[in-house]
């Protein structure tokens with residue numbers, strides 16, 4: 004028997020039996036579609052939230068980054084001595100180093116006076132460690148006393164800052180310290196901070212009077228052109244104290260994302276949602292395959308009497324599972340594309356439909372259907388040809 | 393003349409231990425090529441049980457059952473599957489696949505062997521359906537056919553693979569007198585052309601005349617006729 008027929012014949016019969024009962028087929032497709040959309044949305048939200056979690060490090064302009072070993076993520080840093088960063092300058096490949104100060108502080112809504120916590124970044128305004136044009140163009144203003152820039156992508160609870168600035172209402176309080184908002188920039192919120200503010204290192208010390216400029220939260224290192232970040236990283240690793248971590252740009256992004264994926268419960272929540280989608284889909288597909296086998300018991304027993312082997316029916320069940328996976332996936336995919344667009348336009352969340360995600364979800368749905376098939380084939384044992392007479 | 397079915401001293405019982413219920417007792421019967429044998433007998437006498445053993449659908453352990461020179465007593469599943477493929481079955485109910493057309497149902501027999509092309513399978517199946525008088529019903533599904541037509545489709549399905557043996561259990565039970573007789577005569581005519589052996593269980597005394605030989609079972613024992 005040739006290879007094609009080995010699968011073609013049972014697949015053919017499976018297909019004919021599937022399309023024979025249209026209403027059952029529609030129910031089955033809806034089940035797979037449901038699981039498919041659920042998984043697409045879980046993965047979409049997860050990736051989107053991870054991406055936003057790393058929105059701050061993404062905008063950092065540096066080749067290597069220093070953080071304290073105990074800093075789990077940028078939003079909850081442990082300080083280390085500025086002198087540790089300065090030691091890096093001993094490496095000939097290092098061009099410049101800049102400290103970055105981070106702190107969470109309450110920001111007073113100019114309109115409502117309600118205070119809400121946001122992230123304050125303090126940096127040397129002469130450095131270009133933020134890859135954001137609005138920040139680069141405000142170097143002069145940032146050097147003044149008590150000036151800050153406000154992140155336009157902060158949550159609306161902080162007030163309509165753009166309109167307020169246009170109406171010359173630019174004075175507010177951060178950490179109960181009076182500041183002037185001298186401009187806007189765009190960075191994006193994360194799980195940790197609902198909003199962001201950028202200020203100079205000197206102003207940062209004014210907002211946080213208990214902080215000392217010799218205790219820094221992060222060190223940004225720029226290398227001479229042509230130097231290999233990986234190689235310099237390896238060299239510095241052996242020279243630096245062991246209480247600091249050194250990252251390349253990519254490693255920093257990964258470190259931030261991994262924190263949200265593993266340390267924080269968010270990764271678990273989305274993982275759980277995805278698994279639940281899988282399980283619900285599995286139960287639906289299993290139920291459909293199972294009753295299908297039960298309904299065709301006599302037909303299968305007849306075919307067995309005619310000389311069909313048991314394995315033919317196993318192939319038939321898996322073919323049905325495969326068809327259900329494909330038939331459910333296609334509308335599920337189309338619906339998800341629509342929902343992704345909706346999320347992007349309504350919730351301002353970046354939700355790209357990447358090929359890798361499409362493949363992942365399809366494999367997921369396929370595995371779900373195959374698993375349902377595996378569970379359902381036990382039912383084939385009920386088809387006993389001796390009962391047919 | 394060669395023997396296709398050779399049964400010697402077959403004993404068979406259902407259940408085990410104290411609940412053992414003997415159904416077939418010391419059956420000896422041989423049927424040769426092209427013969428048409430009818431089995432009759434009262435209800436519960438073991439006719440169906442005998443047929444399922446001959447068809448390799450039920451495992452027997454005592455005596456000797458040789459079908460197409462293959463011993464069925466204590467045989468393995470693959471051995472029986474191989475013999476089953478050379479046997480055509482006609483059931484009391486037609487047992488056609490309701491999602492397939494008449495033509496596709498008949499083709500199911502040919503798909504097993506896989507020695508023919510798609511076109512050859514279609515042609516052979518269509519020919520067979522024409523032979524049973526259903527040339528104009530090729531693409532009808534079982535739901536759209538009458539009882540007599542369904543039984544004729546299942547006759548076509550049994551015969552299309554050119555089996556060496558046809559086993560039929562009360563094929564006329566669900567048909568009226570006229571269509572029952574027609575179906576069986578058709579079966580006889582087509583079988584005679586190809587020298588196919590037929591073993592047919594029936595209660596229906598009106599069709600006894602198609603037989604070369606009638607065997608009567610009573611309480612699991614063959615009554616000499």
Ligand SMILES: Nc1ncnc2c1ncn2[C@@H]1O[C@H](COP(=O)(O)OP(=O)(O)OP(=O)(O)O)[C@@H](O)[C@H]1O
Pocket residue numbers: 406407415433434435436437438439440441442
């Ligand atoms: N699967 C089974 N398990 C246990 N006993 C069975 C089973 N099938 C049949 N029997 C018993 O075996 C005996 C013979 O049954 P069988 O079906 O062979 O009779 P039959 O001659 O075909 O009867 P009928 O003419 O009514 O179809 C009966 O007493 C029946 O109760």
Ligand SMILES: [Mg+2]
Pocket residue numbers: 392439440441
């Ligand atoms: Mg019976």
